Amino acid sequence: MKINANELRQGNVIETETGLWAILKANHVSPGKGAAFVQVEMRNLRTGIKRDDKFRSGESVERVRIDEEDFTFLFGDDTALTFMNPETYDQLPVPLELLGDKAGFLQDGMKVQISLYEGTPISVSLPQHVVLELVEADPVVKGQTASSSYKPGKLENGMRIMIPPHVEAGIKVVVATEDCSYVERFKG
Numbered sequence: 001m002k003i004n005a006n007e008l009r010q011g012n013v014i015e016t017e018t019g020l021w022a023i024l025k026a027n028h029v030s031p032g033k034g035a036a037f038v039q040v041e042m043r044n045l046r047t048g049i050k051r052d053d054k055f056r057s058g059e060s061v062e063r064v065r066i067d068e069e070d071f072t073f074l075f076g077d078d079t080a081l082t083f084m085n086p087e088t089y090d091q092l093p094v095p096l097e098l099l100g101d102k103a104g105f106l107q108d109g110m111k112v113q114i115s116l117y118e119g120t121p122i123s124v125s126l127p128q129h130v131v132l133e134l135v136e137a138d139p140v141v142k143g144q145t146a147s148s149s150y151k152p153g154k155l156e157n158g159m160r161i162m163i164p165p166h167v168e169a170g171i172k173v174v175v176a177t178e179d180c181s182y183v184e185r186f187k188g
Contacts, residue, residue, distance in 0.1 A: 003063045005038045005055035013045065013117075015062045020045040020117060045115075045122040066115050066122070073110045076103065081124075083114060094121045104157040105130050105177050126177040131186045132156050137169040150182075 008014070012023045021042040030036040036057040043050045055061060071083035071092060080093045081103060094114065096103060098121060105126055106112075113125040136154035150162035153169070161175060163182045172186035 001063050001065070002060045004057075005059045005061055006057050008038055008040060008055070008061065013064050013066050014042070015064050018044070019047070020064065020122060021051075024050070045117075064117060066117055068113055068115055071112055071114050073106045073108065073112060075108075076106065081106065083112065083124075092121065094124060098122075099124050099126075101159075101180075102126060102177060104159050105132075105175075128178070129174050129176055129183055131172050131188075132175055133172050134163065134167065134169050137163060137167060140165045153182075 006028065008023055008026045010023055010026055012026075014021050014023065022045055023040055023042050025041040027039045028036065029039055038055045038057065039052065040055065041050065041052050070086065072086050074082045074084050074091065076082065076096065079096055081096055081099065083092045083094060084090070085092065092114065099106075107130065110127070110130075112127070114121050115123040115125070133156040134153050135156050138151045138153070140151070149165060151165055152160055153163040153167065154160050155173075155175065159180055161180055161182055163173065167173065167182070167185065172188075174183040174186055175181065176183050
């Protein structure tokens with residue numbers, strides 16, 4: 001669907017000759033001299049590369065429709081992850097590189113949201129937080145009492161995170177999937 005560049009907003013997905021791009025920021029600029037334009041920061045949905053671009057105010061761009069659907073994680077191998085639509089029971093293979101390092105957060109039966117463009121998966125949204133067991137934690141260094149001091153720890157999925165000094169191995173912790181950071185001890 002063609003839209004005017006003035007209508008671009010954060011979250012829109014547009015198609016250019018170089019692929020599908022998600023708009024991260026859109027800034028409408030009216031300089032004192034010259035024509036108004038829209039300055040956008042966008043990310044390629046297939047490669048993850050970010051780029052800045054300008055569109056003239058009157059220019060038309062191709063906005064695409066992206067379907068967001070809920071899926072359940074079933075299993076994965078070296079090349080693909082398999083998800084199931086809980087309503088139709090259809091299975092959807094997703095290339096492993098679409099998630100990259102974040103694939104380590106997937107757990108059996110985890111609910112995720114997959115963005116589809118013409119039936120092809122272009123991104124997978126994990127839950128904001130996951131609960132994982134801490135399998136390794138470095139010992140506390142004496143005298144290190146500052147509240148901002150952290151020590152390395154290793155999660156059950158093999159990922160390494162920085163944890164507060166009072167957290168020991170063998171407990172479950174809540175981890176943010178966005179940046180693989182410690183949130184809190186799991187209370188449950």
